[in-house]
Amino acid sequence: MNTSIFDGNLASPSSMGSYKREDVVFLLKDLSHLELERGTEDREEAIQSGTHYSEMLPVEYRPSDAYIQLFQETLNATARRVAEAIAVVSEQIVSKRGLSSLVLVSLARAGTPVGVLIKRYIQATYRVDLPHYGISIIRGKGIDENALKYILRTHPQANIQFIDGWTGKGAIRKVLIQACDSFERKHGIKLSDDLAVLADPGHCSATYGTRDDFLIPSACLNATVSGLISRTVLRDDLIGPDDYHGAKFYREWEKDDYSNAYLEAIEPYFDSVRNEARVTANLLLEQHEDAVTWKGEQDIRRIQRDFGISDINLIKPGVGETTRVLLRRVPWKILVDDPQNPNLASILMLARDRGVPIAVYPDLTYSCCGIIKPLKEE
Structure with missing residues (x-):
């Protein structure tokens, strides 16, 4: 092993975020003053125009009453479904990795709520309190x-399990593969x-709770469901x-x-889904x-070919990513597999509210895709 990982002065974790310290430790530089x-x-x-998205942040607005209502309705409708997916993915992690040196590392910020729930499920089921970090x-x-x-x-013997919220087209999974290869070349580790993800509609992860493409409630809100942490x-x-x-801690949104x-x-649903989840995980x-x-x-x-889209990053697949396009970006149109799909109720509502065209595009792996408006072609 290359001992260079022990060189250099790394800061102690800053006290960031609204989660309990025992739920997650964020390894992020606090940029809240900027x-x-x-x-x-x-x-x-x-x-x-070429500026990298990580060099700036979207404006974080107080969630409107309509979005809070969407979040609450989605949470009420899917809480048990989310709990079951958390249990399924947690049982797979334990089967694959064991518990003795397991360290949970969630990818901030969409991965963090999922990481906290996995940590809590494992603690409730196996009575083991695993370390959990949020990193960028x-x-x-x-x-x-x-x-x-x-x-x-x-944690010198750490068996790291990376965690995210869901997969779209697999871009972050590919970054992770490249990053692990690079880390091994540099440091011999x-x-x-x-x-591990809650939902994998893109079929690009081997450890997942479900492949159903439904609206995970945490995709409805931004910092206010992710520990009040900004994007990194x-x-x-x-x-x-x-x-x-770096990241910002939006303390002003505490209420x-x-x-x-x-x-x-x-x-609270963990107990009732556990037995069924174990059967699913084993399958x-x-x-x-x-x-x-x-x-x-x-x-x-x-889709890129059919619609002549030059930049594949303008296509955001899945209910979660499409929700984010409608809430945060400048949407061009929404593609849906089947307008009668019950998983699409919130997407159809948001698209109508924003006046975004909806097109039926059958045989999709996902329930829907959001396409960001290509501004250069206006």
């Missing part, structure tokens, strides 16, 4: 190696690039060689925070050889 936000259209234009990974830039170094210094930031003038990737309420709505473990087909990515390439 103005990094840009308006939706301004940010969209900057991204499509950025498409086009990689994973936060300083955060990994901190974890490996703190092999990390598993297995990415990586910019040379803000992040030094020994720093963790609007649903992060812990979200956990508390799902956790998935038996058929794991065919688990990763990247079928979702093939669908996205077909």
Whole structure:
């Protein structure tokens, strides 16, 4: 092993986020004092003109009453479904990895609520209190190696399980694969690039709770369901060689925070779903050889060809990502597999509210895809 991971001065974790300290430790540099936000259209234009999305932040608005109602209705309708998916993916993690040196590492920020729920499920089921960290990974830039170094210094025998919320076309899974290869080349330490997710509609992860493409409630809100943490930031003038990737802690949204309420709505279902989840997990473990087909990515390439879209990153597949397009980006149109699909109720409502065209596009792996407006072609 290359001892360079023990070189350098890494900061102790800062006290960030509204989760309990025992639920997750964020390895992030606190940039709360900086103005990094840009308006939706301004940010969209900057991204499509070549500015990396991690160099700025979207403006975080107080969730409107309509979105809070959407979140609450979705949570009420799917809490047991989410709990079952958490149990299924947790049982697979335990079967594959064991518990003796397991360290949960969620990818901030969409992965963090899922990571906390997995930690709580394992603690309730196996009476083991696993370490859980939230770290940054950025498409086009990689994973936060300083955060990994901190974890490996703190837990020298760590068997790291990476966790995210859901998969779209598999971009983050690919970044993770490349990052683990790079880390091994640099430091002689092999990390598993297995990415455990709540939902894998894109068929790009071997460890998942479900492949159903439904609206996971935490996709409805931004920081206010993710521990009041912003998206992560990586910019040379803000992040030094020994720093963790950055983020903001939106303390001012404390009264609007649903992060812990979200956990508390799902956790009570763990007991009732456990036995069924174990059966499902065992079936998935038996058929794991065919688990990763990247079928979702093939669908996205077909959409790219059919609609003449030059930048594949403008296509956001799945209910969760389409919700985010409608809430945060400048949408062009929404593709749906079947307008009668009950998983699409919230998407259809949001699209109508924003006046975004909806097109039926059958034979999708996903329930829907959101396409961001290509501003350069206006």
